[in-house]
Amino acid sequence: MKRSVALALLSIGIALYCLVPFLWFVLTSLKSAAELTAIPPKLIPSFHLGFYQSALEKYGLLHYIVNSVIVAGTATLITIVIGSLAAYAMTRLYLGWTNIYLLILLAISMFPQIATAGPVWNILDRLNWLNTYQGLVAAYIALTLPLAIWILTTFFREVPREIEEAALIDGCSRFQSLYKVILPLAAPGILTAALLVFIYAWNEFFFALIIMTDPSVQTLPVGIALFPGEYTMPWGEIAAASTLATIPLIVLTLVFQRGIVRGLCAGAVKG
Amino acid sequence: MKGSHRTALLFLLPSFIFVAVFSLFPILESFRLSFYRLILTLPWLGQKMVGWQNYIDLAEDPVAVESLVTTLIFVGVTIPLELLLGLGIALVLNDVFHGRGLLRAVVLIPWAIPTVVSSQMWRFIFNDRYGLINFIFFGGDVSRYLAPLADPHLALVAIMAAEIWKTTPFAALILLAGLQGIPDDLYEAASIDGATPWQKFRHVTVPLIRPALLLALLFRTIDSLRVFDLVFVTTQGGPADKTNVLQFYGYKKTFAEGMVGYGSAIAVAVFSMSLVFSLAYLRFLKSSRQEGMAK
Numbered sequence: 001m002k003r004s005v006a007l008a009l010l011s012i013g014i015a016l017y018c019l020v021p022f023l024w025f026v027l028t029s030l031k032s033a034a035e036l037t038a039i040p041p042k043l044i045p046s047f048h049l050g051f052y053q054s055a056l057e058k059y060g061l062l063h064y065i066v067n068s069v070i071v072a073g074t075a076t077l078i079t080i081v082i083g084s085l086a087a088y089a090m091t092r093l094y095l096g097w098t099n100i101y102l103l104i105l106l107a108i109s110m111f112p113q114i115a116t117a118g119p120v121w122n123i124l125d126r127l128n129w130l131n132t133y134q135g136l137v138a139a140y141i142a143l144t145l146p147l148a149i150w151i152l153t154t155f156f157r158e159v160p161r162e163i164e165e166a167a168l169i170d171g172c173s174r175f176q177s178l179y180k181v182i183l184p185l186a187a188p189g190i191l192t193a194a195l196l197v198f199i200y201a202w203n204e205f206f207f208a209l210i211i212m213t214d215p216s217v218q219t220l221p222v223g224i225a226l227f228p229g230e231y232t233m234p235w236g237e238i239a240a241a242s243t244l245a246t247i248p249l250i251v252l253t254l255v256f257q258r259g260i261v262r263g264l265c266a267g268a269v270k271g
Numbered sequence: 272m273k274g275s276h277r278t279a280l281l282f283l284l285p286s287f288i289f290v291a292v293f294s295l296f297p298i299l300e301s302f303r304l305s306f307y308r309l310i311l312t313l314p315w316l317g318q319k320m321v322g323w324q325n326y327i328d329l330a331e332d333p334v335a336v337e338s339l340v341t342t343l344i345f346v347g348v349t350i351p352l353e354l355l356l357g358l359g360i361a362l363v364l365n366d367v368f369h370g371r372g373l374l375r376a377v378v379l380i381p382w383a384i385p386t387v388v389s390s391q392m393w394r395f396i397f398n399d400r401y402g403l404i405n406f407i408f409f410g411g412d413v414s415r416y417l418a419p420l421a422d423p424h425l426a427l428v429a430i431m432a433a434e435i436w437k438t439t440p441f442a443a444l445i446l447l448a449g450l451q452g453i454p455d456d457l458y459e460a461a462s463i464d465g466a467t468p469w470q471k472f473r474h475v476t477v478p479l480i481r482p483a484l485l486l487a488l489l490f491r492t493i494d495s496l497r498v499f500d501l502v503f504v505t506t507q508g509g510p511a512d513k514t515n516v517l518q519f520y521g522y523k524k525t526f527a528e529g530m531v532g533y534g535s536a537i538a539v540a541v542f543s544m545s546l547v548f549s550l551a552y553l554r555f556l557k558s559s560r561q562e563g564m565a566k
Contacts, residue, residue, distance in 0.1 A: 010363045011370070015377050021436060022384060024403060025392040037401060040411050082285045089282035093275045101283070103553060108294045110549040112497035114521040115542040118304065118531055119297035142293030145286050174278050203385035205500045210526055221387040225504050235395055242388040253383040257376040264441070265448045 022246070029239035036236050051236035052244075059234075061241050063216070064223035068245075070133055071208075071219055072201035075140035079148050079197050080190060082141065087152035088178045092164065102153070105146035113206040121210055131214040139207045144197040151196065151263050155189020156182060192263035195256055199249055220245045298542070304535035311529030325536035334512055335537065338520045341427065345516060346495045349434050354487060356435065357442030358480070364443065365450040375447075382440045390504035393433035394420060397505075423513045426506050430514055434501055438494070442487045449483020450476070482559055489552040496545045517541045 028036065029052065031045040055061040090098040120139055121130070129135030159182055167177045183190065205221040212218045218226075224245060227238050253260060305326070308319045329335050364375055381389065396403045399418035409415040419425040453476065461471045499518045502508060508515035508523065515523075518541055525534025 007363065007367055011367055011374055014360050014363060015374060017436075018377050018380050018440065021392060021396060022380065022389075025388075025395065028395065039401070039406070039413060041401065041403065041406055082289070085282040086286040089279040093279035093282070101287075104295075105290065106553065106556075107549055108290060110493045110545060110552070111294065111298065112518055112538070112541045112545055113499065114497070114518045114525070114534075114538045115301055116294060116297035117522070118525050118535060118538065119300035120293055121526075122300075123292065123297070138289070139293055142289040145289055149286065174275070174282075199383060203387070205385075205387050205503070206522075209503075210522075221385050221500075224385075224391060225387045225500070227391075235398070235401065238391050239395070242391055246384050246388050249383045249385070250380055253379045254376045257372070257379055260379065261375065261444055261448075264444060 025239050026243050029236060029243045031236060033236065051240040054234075055237040055240040055244075059223075059227070059237055059241070060215075061223070061237075061244065064218060064220045064241075065244065067133075067212075067217055068202060068220040071136050071140065072198055074133070075137045075144065075201045076194050076198040078137070079141050079144045080152075080194050083145055083148035083152050083193065084178070084183065084190065086145075086149050087156050088174075088182060090149075091153050091156040092161075092178075092182070093174070102150065105149055109146035109150075117206065117210055120207070124211060131212055131217050133217065136208060136211050136217075136219070139211060140201045140204065143204070143207070144200050147200065148193045148197050151193040152186070152189060155186045155192070158189075159185045188259060189263075191256070192259040195252060195260060196263050199252070202245075202249065301535045301538045301542070304532055305539045307532045307535075309531040311531060321532070325533050328533060329536050329540065334515065335520065337512060338515045338517050339540075341513070341515060342496065342498075342517045344427065345431060345434070345498060346492060349431050349438070349495060350488065350491050352435050353439045353442045353491060354446075354484065356439045357487065358446050358484070360439065360443035361446035361450055362476075364447050375444075378440045378443060380440075381437050382444075384437070386437065386500040387504055389437050390433065390501045393429070393436070394505045397429050420505055421510050423510050426510055426514050430501055430505055433505070434495070434498065437501075438491060442491055445487040445490065446480065446483050449480050449486075452483075453479045482555075485555060486552075489548055489555065493545050493548045493552065496541065496548070517544075 027043070027045050030047045030049070031042065032048040032050060035042045035045055035048070090101065124130050124135045124139070127135070129138065163185070164177050164181050167181045168174075172180065203221060204219075205225060208219045208222045209225070212222055215223075220241070224238065224241050227234060227241070306320060306322060308316065308321045308324070310316060360378060364371065364378065367374060384392075395401070397419045399405065399416055399421070400413075402416075404419070405416040408417075417425065419429040457475050457479070458471055461475055466474070497518050498516050499522065502514055502516055502519045503522075506514040508519050517537065521534050521537035521541060524530045524537060528534075
């Protein structure tokens with residue numbers, strides 16, 4: 001009995017630790033300008049939407065959201081298609097150096113961004129792809145492929161070979177067997193990989209910062225990091241933009257938490 | 272079999288093109304550029320081979336040396352605290368029956384928040400006028416309010432706190448996976464032998480959680496060595512370079528000052544440090560895989 005009370009208290013403590021700082025920011029976004037600067041701070045705001053309105057109208061927040069959706073969405077789609085092809089080849093077709101490729105991918109995923117940033121910038125400059133969606137999308141595909149391929153190979157391995165062999169005997173080509181047999185059976189794994197890639201691309205800052213210097217194509221993290229204001233920061237608008245950038249991720253995380261935990265473990269633990 | 276080999280190469284090709292163009296070539300190019308003098312703001316100097324000069328400059332650059340020390344302090348302080356706190360959270364998550372799924376989802380929230388957002392959030396919490404931290408410590412006494420992020424003694428502590436908050440959940444999840452891999456009968460056997468909860472923790476949990484702990488340690492260290500977003504948003508490396516971690520310094524030299532050769536030398540230095548831990552990580556995966564096969 002004593003033990004279960006202690007566990008309950010610890011659980012509440014953990015939940016507060018995880019929730020309170022961000023909740024404070026969300027509440028800040030719902031304050032009025034007067035409530036924001038009040039001392040002592042007002043705990044419960046008046047649920048004013050003024051900061052959201054001003055973030056959207058004065059700071060062009062919608063524009064950053066659209067850019068983020070385009071970049072993260074396109075990158076996720078292409079990464080999953082390319083990653084599925086690679087994972088299929090590595091789990092279903094004979095290849096001697098599959099493990100070496102997987103290790104190279106793993107090593108690449110550990111590169112500090114600065115180690116490749118300069119040359120990547122240079123390549124995109126020569127292609128005239130700086131400040132374009134395709135430039136950032138291309139960089140993100142390369143950044144997320146290792147993660148995607150690792151997760152996808154883990155899930156593809158679990159699809160029984162017999163099912164696919166039956167399809168091949170029935171005259172399916174390799175490509176048909178991939179998208180008619182493997183993809184439907186590995187759908188939960190593909191969803192997990194897509195989610196993790198999307199979250200990565202949605203949150204990525206370093207490459208977005210150096211590739212997108214023109215505000216009209218910048219993504220949300222860059223917009224939020226470079227929020228204008230030298231002497232008085234527009235904290236209400238920053239909190240509003242931050243809330244809007246984060247809510248979709250929190251919803252996705254809560255809905256798909258089981259898959260995400262499994263995907264993280266497939267990427268990090270299982271090997 | 273030959274046809275299937277060709278299909279395999281065909282399927283692998285698109286992924287390899289992206290990896291080769293945007294990861295493998297750039298890393299080699301960074302190594303090459305680190306031996307050149309190339310300054311974008313002085314284009315008439317061109318690209319000149321200077322041998323090890325950039326590395327010699329790097330070793331003699333007091334800002335770089337301080338940046339290395341700052342990075343090592345950042346990693347050395349945050350990682351042990353994250354692992355300790357993460358282990359505590361993992362132990363609770365492993366024991367809770369009611370609402371375990373919900374609690375695990377809540378623990379994922381700091382992980383899911385974009386780093387830029389959590390950085391702005393902590394910047395606001397540490398704000399010198401409206402920050403929650405100031406109110407908690409000093410109440411309404413505005414005259415005593417501090418500006419932690421602008422204080423040379425406090426800035427690094429403040430960003431380390433923000434980092435620990437954000438990344439502990441990830442460590443907790445890896446450790447939870449490790450805890451769940453410990454067979455129940457070991458605990459039952461210990462109970463039958465009359466072990467106290469502490470003895471069970473000390474003699475069953477601790478030895479068996481060690482691989483997961485090592486994994487979380489390596490994984491978090493590799494990630495922590497490349498801290499950037501947090502510093503960019505909260506302090507820009509300041510005050511007085513007190514939070515100027517290596518990746519931020521490399522960014523500043525390469526992209527703000529256009530010192531491509533020197534910036535590449537910093538990039539290679541950061542890369543080499545993280546490579547040591549990456550190789551340890553790969554070795555660890557290999558040995559744990561062999562162990563898994565032996566079982």
